[in-house]
Amino acid sequence: MRAIWSGEITFGLVNVPVKLYGATRSHDISFHQVHDEDHGRIRYQRTCEVCGREIDYEHIDKAYDDGDKTVVLTDEELDALPAEDNDEIDVVQFVPNEQVDPILLGSSYFLEPVGRSSKAYVLLRRTLEETERTAVVTFTLRTKTRLGVLRIHGDLLALQTLRWPKDLKEVDFGPSKSKISAKELKMSASLVEQFSGDFDPEQFTDEYQAQLRELLDAKLEQGESVDTEATFGKESSEEDSAEGGKVISLMDALERSVRKRRGAQESEEPEESKGSDSKSSSTKSTSTKKTGTQKAKKTGTKKTEPKKTESGKSGAKKTASKKDGAKKTGGKSSGAKKSA
Incomplete structure (x- = not known):
């Protein structure tokens, strides 16, 4: 020990x-909760009711509520x-x-x-x-x-x-006043005598726990069980867990939306093309040609390059104008973050 x-x-x-x-020590069989459909484990999460986030133990303090006000005590104050x-x-x-x-x-x-x-x-x-x-x-x-x-x-x-x-509770009840006859008391004492003996705790067993153990052993022998590792499920990423089941705050939603939008813009626009829109459009057309050539090689067919026309130039200008609008939209998202 x-x-x-x-x-x-x-x-x-x-x-x-x-x-x-x-x-x-406790001899009771301990259980945990699982989903009845897929047997996945059900766990209790420490969720803050203000921000909606799941909180780690290191960020949890103790607090006392007197009904109207709450007093928070840190670990340092308690240790003192x-x-x-x-x-x-x-x-x-x-x-x-x-x-x-x-x-x-x-x-x-x-x-x-x-x-x-x-x-x-x-x-x-x-x-x-x-x-x-x-x-x-x-x-x-x-x-x-x-x-x-x-x-x-x-x-x-x-x-x-x-x-x-x-710690002992005060009670406001008790037995009613009843008259006990001498004969009733004598018969009761005789019954007590019949059940009298030396106390031996080993002679008593918990019948419920014994039958519960028999039931578990029988189900294990008959194959009515699942792999324990399967009950934990797959570990999800932070992004999936935040959007899939965890409650997120408005600020979290705005910040993630802005980051997602900026990441999409950066993936569309290479580092060398940040200087001018014309270089960006030419770089895009070049990458399009390379992609078409690679596809043609894989399929065994020849890739014919389209001729440059005035309509193609106007389309490039429209694409550049759309990028300018996307950049302005990104700026508005940042403003929404500040206002939130």
Whole structure:
């Protein structure tokens, strides 16, 4: 096992170095969501409700909402709190075991003794056993100050978190006042006696999880499964994901439209032809001739070059005028970006 915390148990002048390990784990079978048609995985995205973008963890801060206003706290501000650096389990009181209400108990952890000698660890465990006491402690785990108890678990010390008193809900209901006869109470005690015995948790099983495992194993044996890699689908590019399913803002749409328009113009107009429109038209005609010649070679037919006519010249002028209009349109797109 891997330790999740290390520190010291302190009471009076006694320090007991320990490491903290999670004592429990879930036996439940975990599921993930898939599309019922193609079995593609369904994931939860961290999407900002203002800009509509998916946000990485490094750009996410914590915030508190009091109903009218929201206060944002950065990681730096949270790390500056003094509870972050506390690595001690402080024993504040020893109480009788029966005084700890089980409803307050939370997560359980094992404490491992650290160092060459575990005498202080064994002494504390034996003291709790002999006095039938439970140690009430305070400690910090994952940036939160917690209340807990030290109890005995075999040869080890176990740490259990306690819920703070304010965490318990107040209820406004209760049983109605009913009269219980002596005969009813005697019969109830007799029934309890029939079901009495020593507690052995190993004799109990989770029937639902056992039947669920049998169902999964049967479907695997019968071939009713799909390749796990196929459920992830193909990785799409940033452009496809932005336009295909991700919500984009108006500014994103305008910026991409302008970039797309500029890229189309640059692909139509070579670097050498930016000086004049006449050179651009002659370069285009030359590339057209080369393309026609290449096509003719591939098909085995001869390419006849059309004669230059006055109408061809006027067509070139129209093409140049269209380019001027396209450039003006690009300028308007930039203006739309600024206004947005």
